[in-house]
Amino acid sequence: MGAQLWRLASLLAAVAAPMTLATTTTTTKAAGSDNESLRTSDAAARLRGPEIFNAVHHAMRQWGSSLHHNGMSFYVATVPEGVLFHHGNHSPDSPAEPDWLAYEIEHAENFARSGPRGPPGGGGGDKGGGPPPPPSPHSGGDDAVEPEPWEPSQYQAVMGAAKPDEPGPRGGDEEPAHGYLHTYKTTRPLQFLYIDGMSGGKTSMGTLDTQDYLLRGMNSSTIAQQQASGKPPKPRGPRVKGAKGAKGGGPMGERERAVALCALCKEWDLQGVIRMEAGFEIIKCDFSDGLEAVQVLQRPDKQDRGGGGGGGGGGGGGPHRRKWTLNSVEYARGISERYQGIGASRTLVDYSSMVSAFFYPVDLSNPDPRRPDLPRLSSVSAADLALIKKDLGAVIAERRGPSTLSGSGGAVDWQGVSDMIVGRYADRIQFMAQKIDSMEQMTQMVDFLLTLYIDYSEAEPSKPAAVQRCRDFYLSTVHPVTEADRLIKAGFEVVTNQICTSLFEVRDLLTETSPGSLPMWALPAAKVVMHDLMKFLQWTRFKRCPPCSVSEICLIPMWPMGTVEEYNAPRCTDGSDAEDGIPYWEWGGPGEKPPHKS
Structure with missing residues (x-):
């Protein structure tokens, strides 16, 4: 009974x-x-x-945001006074336009190296939030083939660089440009829009949906053009104030995207946006507001890049023989320290300000039948997206300001x-x-x-x-x-x-x-x-990996690196075990097939 x-x-x-x-x-x-x-x-x-x-559980955490990489949510986030950030480029001067700040030293150091001068989009340049599509990797996996070395910076492109025909430090065949590592500290609490998931990943898998479909009002045809060409098409619909005349630069319209996001942040009285790729970053709209330069140091013109195996970017369908350098291993190690949180209360997320597509009765299904687990905004109508954006603006107006800056705004943890x-x-x-x-x-x-x-x-x-x-x-x-x-x-x-x-x-x-x-x-x-x-x-x-040894890291795909195998079964590695793998990230180039999950 x-x-x-x-x-x-x-x-x-x-x-x-x-x-x-x-x-x-x-x-x-x-x-x-x-x-x-x-x-x-x-x-x-x-x-x-x-x-x-x-x-909610993955917010500002590298691990969960990498595996559940198609974010659908926004939050108001506050960076307290006295937090250190870093920026790598080829100039001793602070950026005069919207540009990036890295939370981790290792992230910024990858882009503070000396290298050949040249047009935006080439390897070794400043970092503009992410890499353009790399060449399709060779197929096969012959053990006799030497693994290809991989550096995070080799695929990165400048966010605000001059065009090739414009004067500037990257505009010719002069002597190699020096690399500079800038360190800043916040001079007061600063508020940002946090876009969750792998929102700094330039892929055609949906990592950019909340930015391009929802915040920028683009449609599938212009986004597809952007993905295929790597150039920023003009968004259809109402033009975002402040985006006129934006320079090209960066993969998949990244420069245009940054300018448009900063125009919105100006309307919303925010300092910029927080995103994540292989490492958390901020698109800071004005470096002269709320930041103080702590130091700016020129980096060595020649660095010992070390050796080792592993790593890998995205892009094509076949197995790819990969090799990591010492710098890329240590970069991944630094980022892995943030798997379970950004640390030291460097960013305070107001969870009570959450605005999410998950809250609305809209179709978030993925048109790619291989990945029904990944939510997309591609089937949501422009009118519905505009209403969600309107709600977001209203929530930001309500939640930003002194009460949330001081922590007295009644936010639930x-x-x-x-x-x-x-x-x-x-x-x-x-x-x-x-x-x-x-x-x-x-x-x-x-x-x-x-x-x-x-x-x-x-x-x-x-x-x-x-x-x-x-x-x-x-x-x-x-x-x-x-x-x-x-x-x-x-x-x-x-x-x-x-x-x-x-x-x-x-x-x-x-x-x-x-x-x-x-x-x-x-x-x-x-x-x-x-x-x-x-x-x-x-x-x-x-x-989760079983406990790794002190020389190893638990490796998962973090744009632009990672393989399907590492997504399905994260593993401990010290970078010495070069191996074949199918690149995980879809870059959106012509003829590329989407990654799959076994």
Whole structure:
């Protein structure tokens, strides 16, 4: 009788936050909007609960933002006074136009090297937020072929360089240009728009969707032209103020993109945008506002680039023999220090300011059938995107300013809540799904996780009450302040409800009969429940490497480097093991095929 009551109660508990496991292996389609009536929706937030949870959990974290790289969300973010940033270029002068700042020394050092002068877009130049498409890698993988050396800077292009026919330090065949490493500190708290995911990655996979489709109002045809040519086509629709006369430069219209984003930031009274590639960066719209130069030093004209293997950029379909230099290994090591956070409170994200396409009943499906797991904005109407952008402007106007700068704006630390949930359940769920091989051990683990929520003073403990306690345990003390808080909480409730109902389902499987008489299928059935839960959650913690040695890093694809194999199974490496691999990132050049996930 007790088991039957539990089973009936399980059905009742599921009503509280309905969600099917099948929706999590693909990016879901929400009902189409009626344009003018487009509003944020609790139903949409519940439908995309795992995506909302993961977006919050990965904010300003290199690991999760690299594996779930198609960001769909924006936040107001504050950089406190006294934070150091770095910039590498070929001039001792600070940029006079919008340009980039790196959070990490290793990131900026790659672009502070001496090298041949030449036109924008060539290797060894200043960094403008990312690389243009590299040559298609050779196919094959013959062990007799020497691995190709790879440097992050070899594919980078300047953001604000002069054109080849314009005067300037890069405009001729003169002696090699010197490299300069600039270090700045913030002189007061500065507020930025944080664009999540791999938003600094110049790919045609959707990493730029929130910038090009939503913020810039471009359409698929102009974006496709931009991807194929590497040149910035003129966006259709209303021109963004301040974008007129922008110079070319950088891959896939990066210079034009930076100028357009800074024009928006000027309207919104923000300092620029925070993005991520292989390392977090800021597009700072005005270097003279809020920054003080700490030092500007010329780098050695010739550097010992070291040796070693590994690495790799994106671009084509066949296997590619890769080799890392010492500099590229140490660059990756520096970036890997930010896998779980930017560190030292260098950037404070206002989670209560979140504006996300996941909040709206719009179609985020991917037209590429190979990657249904990646959300896209390519099927969302221009009118709907404009309304989301309008909402974003309203939220920024509400959340920026002294209250959020001082931390008194009532923001909820949703990432802290997500950390508590992931910390309690992630490793145990994975252990139950993949490692446990006895019913006794499975029973002990599930009892350990659920005993907290069961009132044993009752003759027949109420399962709905127990599931609700479990679901709300980490959410009960959270008091939503903004609309974003309410929608985030709705998404989080779906996640915690699925965790709790899955665990109680396993408990039911293992306690239906008397001890010692469980059917042989009970343990495999319990493991299936846990496997399905892992698929539903899509937590990137499940892909963690085992502990690496002190000489190694756990390597994942971080634009512009990485392979399909490293995406599917991140690995420890010290860069000495050059190996074949299919480049992960799609550059959008003619004839290139999209990467796939096995």
